[in-house]
Amino acid sequence: MPATAVALLLCSLLAVAGAAMDPAEREALLRVMEAVSSDRDWRSSSGTDPCAAPWPGLECKPDAADKRLMRVTRLDFGVPPNPACREAAAFPTHAFSALPHLQSLFLVDCFKNPAKTAALALPPAANLSASRLQQLSIRSNPSLSGTLPPQLASLRSLQVLTVSQNPLVRGEVPRGIGELAGLVHLDLSYNSLTGPIPARIGELRSLQGLDLSYNSFSGPIPSKLGRLAQLQKLDLSSNNLTGSVPATFSGLSSLTFLALSNNGLSGRLPAGLAGLRDLQYLIMENNPMGVPLQPELGGIARLQELRLANSGYSGSIPETFGRLTSLTTLSLQNNNLTGRIPAGLSRLKRMYHLNLSKNGLDGAVPFDGAFLRRLGRNLDLSGNPGLCVDDRAATKEIGVGVCGGGDGSGASPGRAIARGGALWPSASALLCCCLLL
Ligand SMILES: *[C@@H]1O[C@H](CO)[C@@H](O)[C@H](O)[C@H]1NC(C)=O
Ligand SMILES: *[C@@H]1O[C@H](CO)[C@@H](O)[C@H](O)[C@H]1NC(C)=O
Ligand SMILES: *[C@@H]1O[C@H](CO)[C@@H](O)[C@H](O)[C@H]1NC(C)=O
Ligand SMILES: *[C@@H]1O[C@H](CO)[C@@H](O)[C@H](O)[C@H]1NC(C)=O
Numbered sequence: 001m002p003a004t005a006v007a008l009l010l011c012s013l014l015a016v017a018g019a020a021m022d023p024a025e026r027e028a029l030l031r032v033m034e035a036v037s038s039d040r041d042w043r044s045s046s047g048t049d050p051c052a053a054p055w056p057g058l059e060c061k062p063d064a065a066d067k068r069l070m071r072v073t074r075l076d077f078g079v080p081p082n083p084a085c086r087e088a089a090a091f092p093t094h095a096f097s098a099l100p101h102l103q104s105l106f107l108v109d110c111f112k113n114p115a116k117t118a119a120l121a122l123p124p125a126a127n128l129s130a131s132r133l134q135q136l137s138i139r140s141n142p143s144l145s146g147t148l149p150p151q152l153a154s155l156r157s158l159q160v161l162t163v164s165q166n167p168l169v170r171g172e173v174p175r176g177i178g179e180l181a182g183l184v185h186l187d188l189s190y191n192s193l194t195g196p197i198p199a200r201i202g203e204l205r206s207l208q209g210l211d212l213s214y215n216s217f218s219g220p221i222p223s224k225l226g227r228l229a230q231l232q233k234l235d236l237s238s239n240n241l242t243g244s245v246p247a248t249f250s251g252l253s254s255l256t257f258l259a260l261s262n263n264g265l266s267g268r269l270p271a272g273l274a275g276l277r278d279l280q281y282l283i284m285e286n287n288p289m290g291v292p293l294q295p296e297l298g299g300i301a302r303l304q305e306l307r308l309a310n311s312g313y314s315g316s317i318p319e320t321f322g323r324l325t326s327l328t329t330l331s332l333q334n335n336n337l338t339g340r341i342p343a344g345l346s347r348l349k350r351m352y353h354l355n356l357s358k359n360g361l362d363g364a365v366p367f368d369g370a371f372l373r374r375l376g377r378n379l380d381l382s383g384n385p386g387l388c389v390d391d392r393a394a395t396k397e398i399g400v401g402v403c404g405g406g407d408g409s410g411a412s413p414g415r416a417i418a419r420g421g422a423l424w425p426s427a428s429a430l431l432c433c434c435l436l437l
Pocket of ligand 1: 093094123124127
């Protein structure tokens with residue numbers, strides 16, 4: 001009986017070994033392991049058929065046409081429990097062509113050896129026509145160098161493309177990226193990419209997330225991006241973009257998060273932004289806008305955070321901001337705003353962070369004791385010499401004097417100036433840091 005069982009087991013193992021994996025695919029898998037993995041035991045522990053006893057990070061699935069044949073569908077390197085990468089890992093270029101059933105490939109924290117850079121490279125486009133790759137994630141690889149290969153455009157099954165936090169990855173985004181019609185998420189943040197944002201990204205109609213932040217993209221924001229009606233998150237912050245925000249952005253009807261901080265953008269925001277019913281975050285600090293704050297912004301019904309600091313805005317804070325009932329954070333510091341603080345702001349029940357410091361606001365602060373207590377240290381009105389409060393008790397925390405000269409010297413604005421002056425060196429140092437970054 002035991003002998004029969006052993007024989008049966010052997011037979012079934014042999015049968016699996018004979019039929020379970022395509023030999024060429026198995027060979028390709030072992031070459032990928034050789035190039036990337038630091039695990040010395042994979043070859044012995046996986047035996048003749050890795051798909052029969054897959055290690056963490058390896059996933060196989062039966063072939064669609066021939067259920068007895070196992071195909072490599074997912075490879076995940078770098079983050080435990082997946083295989084760690086070798087000290088001198090090479091980019092597994094052939095995985096893209098020799099594992100044609102691969103659906104997901106992750107290379108995270110993989111290329112880290114400063115003494116040996118690995119080159120990001122893909123096989124010729126013709127070898128990629130059979131690719132079924134849906135998800136490609138190349139992230140946090142400080143020693144991965146090169147440009148985004150134009151052959152990326154041949155990975156027609158891609159839905160999620162992440163090439164992020166690889167500081168040596170440079171150059172322009174291939175225009176062919178517009179051919180990846182199935183893309184749902186495109187994240188190219190924190191690389192060293194340059195040149196224009198390809199307008200053809202606006203043709204990726206299924207796109208829900210687009211993150212190009214922390215690169216050196218320059219030129220205008222393509223107006224074609226406004227066609228992305230499924231887009232929920234758009235982050236173009238910390239680049240070198242110029243021109244104005246395209247009017248077509250009123251077409252981004254699914255948008256919840258828009259970040260454009262730290263660029264060279266200027267001019268008026270499109271009035272149509274007020275029609276973006278789902279927009280919750282508008283983060284647009286450090287741009288030389290140089291225009292009055294527009295009343296239309298008060299029409300973005302679900303806005304929770306509005307950050308427009310350091311952007312050369314002039315004029316008064318629009319009364320319409322008092323309608324932003326979901327607002328939790330309003331940052332308008334370091335602009336050229338003048339006039340009174342609208343009383344409507346004091347009725348915003350969810351507000352917990354309000355920074356209006358370093359502007360030219362004046363008059364009596366419209367906030368009552370309850371509002372002042374609720375915001376506490378998260379309220380900053382300093383550096384507005386013309387502002388004052390009626391409530392003497394509040395003066396310390398918010399950095400403004402008492403209206404009508406409470407100490408008998410009529411010097412409340414003077415006190416505010418003094419406080420603003422004291423704040424100035426540290427705040428300007430901070431601003432310099434931001435600009436340098
Ligand atoms: C590309 O395909 C050709 C022809 O099938 C083959 O000879 C070559 O090795 C392939 N190159 C890569 C990198 O897969
Ligand atoms: C930004 O663009 C300006 C003008 O085109 C250029 O002089 C500057 O070097 C760019 N800065 C970066 C960080 O790319
Ligand atoms: C405010 O306006 C003055 C003059 O109009 C200008 O010199 C200054 O740079 C502006 N400040 C900011 C922060 O934009
Ligand atoms: C308000 O902004 C100034 C200038 O950026 C900063 O120094 C200060 O810490 C901020 N205050 C609060 C309460 O966020």
